[in-house]
Amino acid sequence: MAKKTRIKAKLKKGVVTVKALASHEMLSHQEAERAKKEANWITYVVAKVNGNIVYEVSTSQFLSKNPYMKFQFQAEATGTKKGDKIEFTWVDLKGNTNTSTGKIK
Amino acid sequence: MMERRNFLSLGLGVLAASVVVPSTLSAVDYRKDKPKAWEQDKIDLALKEIFGTSETAEGKVKLKAPDIAENGAVIPVTVSAKAGTRVAILQDVNPQSLVAVFTVPKGGIVDYSVRIKMMKTGNVYAIVEDGGKLYKASKQVKVTIGGCGG
Numbered sequence: 252m253a254k255k256t257r258i259k260a261k262l263k264k265g266v267v268t269v270k271a272l273a274s275h276e277m278l279s280h281q282e283a284e285r286a287k288k289e290a291n292w293i294t295y296v297v298a299k300v301n302g303n304i305v306y307e308v309s310t311s312q313f314l315s316k317n318p319y320m321k322f323q324f325q326a327e328a329t330g331t332k333k334g335d336k337i338e339f340t341w342v343d344l345k346g347n348t349n350t351s352t353g354k355i356k
Numbered sequence: 357m358m359e360r361r362n363f364l365s366l367g368l369g370v371l372a373a374s375v376v377v378p379s380t381l382s383a384v385d386y387r388k389d390k391p392k393a394w395e396q397d398k399i400d401l402a403l404k405e406i407f408g409t410s411e412t413a414e415g416k417v418k419l420k421a422p423d424i425a426e427n428g429a430v431i432p433v434t435v436s437a438k439a440g441t442r443v444a445i446l447q448d449v450n451p452q453s454l455v456a457v458f459t460v461p462k463g464g465i466v467d468y469s470v471r472i473k474m475m476k477t478g479n480v481y482a483i484v485e486d487g488g489k490l491y492k493a494s495k496q497v498k499v500t501i502g503g504c505g506g
Contacts, residue, residue, distance in 0.1 A: 295385045295387055303463070305461055306458075306461070306464065307461060308456050308458040309384070309386035311452065311455050313447070313472050314456065314471065315473055316429070318470065319470070320468070321434075321470075322464075324464045328463025329462070342385070
């Protein structure tokens with residue numbers, strides 16, 4: 252199932268800017284009822300570089316479908332260099348998880 | 357060799373920092389740790405669950421959201437601040453108030469963008485916890501077409 256998260260990461264002037272687009276229905280209870288499907292949405296996201304957490308968020312059913320997330324972090328404080336891989340993991344209500352990686356350019 | 361040098365400087369950096377930051381170094385999943393927070397339908401109650409208080413001050417937080425959202429199912433929201441240990445986004449029109457809680461890791465920068473859903477016209481709130489205090493910014497977003505499937 253093509254559920255990969257699309258990741259774009261750039262390191263510029265000591266700051267890494269990441270744009271991630273996760274692939275998930277994000278069905279809130281209301282929407283699930285209307286669609287006659289089970290409610291399910293991403294509840295937790297964590298991104299790591301070289302094992303260090305650089306982004307972490309717990310989320311509700313009120314994030315849009317196919318969640319877009321943009322965040323930044325300091326390269327030096329997290330030991331990040333160009334060419335490093337950023338690992339983006341999400342967990343949803345049902346317990347499914349998905350980890351995708353992107354390269355920091 | 358590059359790695360060793362970087363590794364060393366990392367270690368020194370940690371020693372030199374010596375700023376006491378509430379332990380945000382371990383992964384925190386608020387869905388597991390504070391399940392009640394997600395059930396609250398009032399901003400203050402959700403804040404109390406996550407932060408232990410609902411007292412907030414103005415300032416320090418910048419909240420960017422559209423004045424009018426044509427599609428209530430996709431409303432871009434950006435929260436930024438010079439510093440912070442935790443950040444929360446809430447709104448007052450959906451069945452529950454809490455939308456997201458960010459834990460700012462070491463080296464993290466408070467500049468987060470996400471897209472949210474709002475059932476109808478209402479206010480989006482951004483809370484940044486800095487130095488044990490909560491700072492709040494809010495903005496009204498007019499929604500023309502409701503965003504929760506309604």
